[in-house]
Amino acid sequence: MTTDAIGTHGGAAAGTPPPGGTPLAELRGAGKSYGAVRALHDVDLAVRPGRVTCVLGDNGAGKSTLIKIVSGLHRHTEGEFLVDGAPVRFRSPRDALDRGIAAVYQDLATVPLMPVWRNFFLGSETTRGPWPFRRLDIAAMKRTADSELRSMGIALDDLEQPVGTLSGGQRQCVAIARAVHFGARVLVLDEPTAALGVKQSGVVLKYIAAARDRGLGVVLVTHNPHHAYLVGDHFSVLRLGTLELSADRSEVSLQELTHHMAGGAELAALEHELAQVHHAGAEGPPEGDPCAPVTTGTEEGTP
Numbered sequence: 312m313t314t315d316a317i318g319t320h321g322g323a324a325a326g327t328p329p330p331g332g333t334p335l336a337e338l339r340g341a342g343k344s345y346g347a348v349r350a351l352h353d354v355d356l357a358v359r360p361g362r363v364t365c366v367l368g369d370n371g372a373g374k375s376t377l378i379k380i381v382s383g384l385h386r387h388t389e390g391e392f393l394v395d396g397a398p399v400r401f402r403s404p405r406d407a408l409d410r411g412i413a414a415v416y417q418d419l420a421t422v423p424l425m426p427v428w429r430n431f432f433l434g435s436e437t438t439r440g441p442w443p444f445r446r447l448d449i450a451a452m453k454r455t456a457d458s459e460l461r462s463m464g465i466a467l468d469d470l471e472q473p474v475g476t477l478s479g480g481q482r483q484c485v486a487i488a489r490a491v492h493f494g495a496r497v498l499v500l501d502e503p504t505a506a507l508g509v510k511q512s513g514v515v516l517k518y519i520a521a522a523r524d525r526g527l528g529v530v531l532v533t534h535n536p537h538h539a540y541l542v543g544d545h546f547s548v549l550r551l552g553t554l555e556l557s558a559d560r561s562e563v564s565l566q567e568l569t570h571h572m573a574g575g576a577e578l579a580a581l582e583h584e585l586a587q588v589h590h591a592g593a594e595g596p597p598e599g600d601p602c603a604p605v606t607t608g609t610e611e612g613t614p
């Protein structure tokens with residue numbers, strides 16, 4: 312399967328205006344400083360149900376800082392963060408989860424040697440029987456994990472297999488299905504395709520689209536404009552902590568998005584400089600050129 316063949320984008324059709332109403336989660340002029348380092352400044356972002364909001368940017372652009380604010384790991388130091396229209400200041404990811412905001416990080420919080428079904432319920436195990444005879448309801452957990460994974464279109468041969476034996480893509484999918492099952496309304500995905508090949512990336516993008524089609528608001532953080540464009544409804548490009556671009560799908564082409572990601576203006580300047588170097592190379596080094604061959608006084612015959 313190639314990513315081009317996935318056809319995952321089925322949310323807001325190109326040309327349709329963004330849906331109105333109160334966003335599930337929203338940043339308004341938000342920012343974050345770590346001591347003297349201003350990692351994020353004056354950022355607006357709206358997460359809406361049934362839409363994928365992509366956050367793109369180069370290394371150090373502020374993507375992690377943004378999703379850490381949304382998922383309750385860090386507190387913003389400027390602007391506002393609203394959930395269902397009301398300002399919030401989460402103290403921990405637990406607070407965010409309680410409001411339906413779940414984050415799936417690259418280093419998934421799974422136990423590799425535990426079976427898939429056990430990982431699916433990790434920290435939220437189903438029990439049965441009255442105290443003090445309460446025990447894990449293994450059969451119910453297996454049944455639920457199986458039906459939830461299937462309803463997301465994830466077919467695993469054996470739920471008893473250790474999660475560590477799954478591919479990276481499958482593990483991401485299990486984590487997404489898990490967040491959906493436990494009531495996430497907003498799914499925050501940190502570079503879910505970063506370590507994956509084309510085929511596995513396609514599988515993960517398909518489940519992102521499935522979560523979106525279930526009505527979740529998805530925040531997809533990625534370096535990859537091609538992946539973003541396959542599923543994205545809105546694109547926010549960060550550059551040195553500020554929003555360089557915030558555009559709906561109908562307002563930006565893949566080519567433009569790629570150009571912004573690559574640092575369009577900088578690339579143009581570099582191209583210009585390279586052209587000059589090339590031109591100069593043909594004519595010999597210009598005066599004062601640091602790359603010009605070094606001549607010594609001795610060679611010139613001076614004492």
Ligand SMILES: Nc1ncnc2c1ncn2[C@@H]1O[C@H](COP(=O)(O)OP(=O)(O)OP(=O)(O)O)[C@@H](O)[C@H]1O
Pocket residue numbers: 345348349350368369370371372373374375376377
């Ligand atoms: N805990 C921290 N303390 C101080 N500075 C930080 C901290 N976390 C991030 N920064 C700085 O904030 C800026 C934005 O970093 P951030 O990790 O949010 O970027 P990013 O877009 O996620 O980058 P990457 O793709 O490399 O992970 C960087 O200059 C980084 O050095």
